[in-house]
Amino acid sequence: MARILVVDEQPSVCMHVSEILRDLGHEVTSEHTGEDALRLCRAIEFDVVLVDLERESMKSADLLKVIHHECSETRVVIMSAGGSIEAAVDAMRLGAHDYLRKPTSRERLTEVMATCERGRTTELPAEGVARDPLRTASESGMVGRSRAIRELMEMVEKIARTDSSVLITGETGTGKELVGRAIHRLSPRVDKVFSAINSAAFPETLLESELFGHRRGAFTGASNNKKGIFEHAHGGTVFLDEVADMPASMQVKLLRFLQTGEIRPVGSESTRYVDVRLVAASNKPLEEEVAAGRFREDLYYRLAVIPIHVPPLRERVEDIAVLADHFIKTFAKKLGKRIDGLDPKALDVLMAHDWPGNIRQLENSIERGAALCRDHMIRVEDMPIRLREASLVREGETIQSLQVMERAHILATLERVGWNRKQAAELLQISTTTLWRRLKEFGIEGQPGREPTPQGFAGATPFAGDR
Ligand SMILES: Nc1ncnc2c1ncn2[C@@H]1O[C@H](COP(=O)(O)OP(=O)(O)OP(=O)(O)O)[C@@H](O)[C@H]1O
Ligand SMILES: [Mg+2]
Structure with a gap:
């Protein structure tokens, strides 16, 4: 059962949708204006908010923004009578989870609720479905898990x-x-x-x-x-x-x-x-x-x-290790060399760097490392001098550098245990709560799509890998 808010200017729509949802076993509240909906969203944490996108008076864009920022666990589903793919894309751009054409059906509502629970979208308007066998961005070569x-x-x-x-x-x-x-x-x-x-x-x-x-x-x-x-x-x-x-x-x-x-x-x-x-x-x-x-x-x-x-790499450090891995495989193959991976210290260096040249710079660094490495491991000495120097300068210097070191060390540890926070906390010899606090301070996210919470850590769900 989910706690749902239906927001539509038209009482008849609210009633129709609410009735079906109640019948499906959910707890449903409805509102007719954006302002009232906003107030309610701030007071009660809904699992799902269904909102009409097209009414001016709804201020649905504002509502979406607030929900996105303040209630990160709440899924928003946009309802619209237009049904154009542009409207759907607009909705997704505003952070909506799924899109519903009005008038809607019991089947479609069931489906949407299921995707809200699973956390993935099913349907967009059906125009022009790709013939291509590729369906996901990762199949097309994009790597990352932030x-x-x-x-x-x-x-x-x-x-x-x-x-x-x-x-x-x-x-x-x-x-x-x-x-x-x-x-x-x-x-x-x-x-x-x-x-x-x-x-x-x-x-x-x-x-x-x-x-x-x-x-x-x-x-x-x-x-x-x-x-x-x-x-x-x-x-x-x-x-x-x-x-x-x-x-x-x-x-x-x-x-x-x-x-x-x-x-x-x-x-x-x-x-x-x-x-x-x-x-x-x-x-x-x-x-x-x-x-x-x-x-x-x-x-x-x-x-x-x-x-x-496309955000810079320093704002998505969680991607550094998977990208490095991806490039190691690519270059190992190209060079016809067996490379097992990165030495933990080398990973620390990568994690501490701020990557002004972003992924291209990381790619070049790994290419160099792959070419130079001798015993199937890329080590610190195989890294470009700039990266090594930066991490040496940081060592033992100011408080700020210590923080950089700590952050890198925590990240590298998380990386080693597949982002299992419980194990990471044990290795780091700190409590999960301290780890949680540190990650929050460093602006590192928790479970996919959510802010980290101490409970989330105790649950220790590792990050999903590449899709
Ligand atoms: N998410 C990713 N997964 C795998 N490889 C990536 C990813 N992002 C970038 N790359 C690789 O990094 C390199 C740089 O990417 P790309 O050329 O697309 O950057 P760009 O933003 O166009 O750079 P510029 O502004 O300098 O033109 C390419 O080799 C690309 O394949
Ligand atoms: Mg380019």
Whole structure:
């Protein structure tokens, strides 16, 4: 039995839904306004909140935000009469767990309640289900187990089925292109071309010809007709990298293309229609570029229909060990070498580093380690000098360094025992409560999808591995 809150402006909807849910054995309360619902959510901890997304008066976005931040255990299910995939994606972006089209049925409500209990989504509107055998982001090569990366992977799986433009932001080396490729590989466009182009790598005129193509004789050196990236990728996906650096005149042309779906090759009188899904990426925050007047606001909104942020590695340290493992396997295979893993001290060094170059830097460090290591183990001396120095400097220095060391040591210990907190606490010779407090201080998450609690530790559920 779950404790459920139904929020809908229309009493008839509340009654209909509540009745079914009660009949299914749940305890149900209903509210008609967002304000009342908010107040109630703050007072009572609901397992599931079903809320109508479309009513202005509901302030459903606010409600979602509050629930997301203050009641992390509560699952939110969005109800909507629209039924468009965009509405569903919007809901997911706001942190909803699942999506329900109105009017709904007993079957569908049963299903949704079951997914709330299992913790995974079943249905999105059925348009364009991928033909691809790949179904998950991890099958497409994304590795990680932090909450941030799992949420990102779920998001990628969902938006892959839509055609909306995506804007991926994140620091250098965080995996923006990998995310772009995953979106393509999980989409119905998978049989068609994925084309990546770096907007910063071409002078203005050349960029135009690269994107839209040119006619023979359009400019000096244009000795043949040439197809542009968009035409080449017809039916597929174009990954437009470093989009912030696009010159103003090209921004106008790109906007026109997004509005009309038509391209006009340089030197051509006529336009033609192409169907591509655009995924743009930027390591500068594009909003700031807009605010500074360097990037067109209208283009920004066209590109960022679905914004995705890939967090830096230092904000998801839980991913370091699995990523290292993944790269060790890759490079061992490439080098034809047996490598069993990382020496515990080497893992400590990786855990203590702040990774300004993010995953690419980690990948390079492991590549180096894999090449240098001699007795089937990557050791500290096989690590790049920068990493070793950083950890040496920290040793025995200020309080802050001690904290860094402690954090790294706790993380490495957790890693060794497969994130079983009880065992980790024993090894560390501290109580589970102390461990819990430390992790909270260090901003390290607990069980997937939840904040750590002392009870959660006693239960000692290890993290789920890669999906
Ligand atoms: N979650 C991940 N799992 C496995 N490999 C990853 C992951 N994220 C990134 N990588 C790898 O890290 C490297 C860098 O990723 P990618 O090129 O996608 O980063 P980027 O954000 O586009 O970087 P830049 O801003 O410098 O262009 C790639 O080799 C990629 O395969
Ligand atoms: Mg890139």
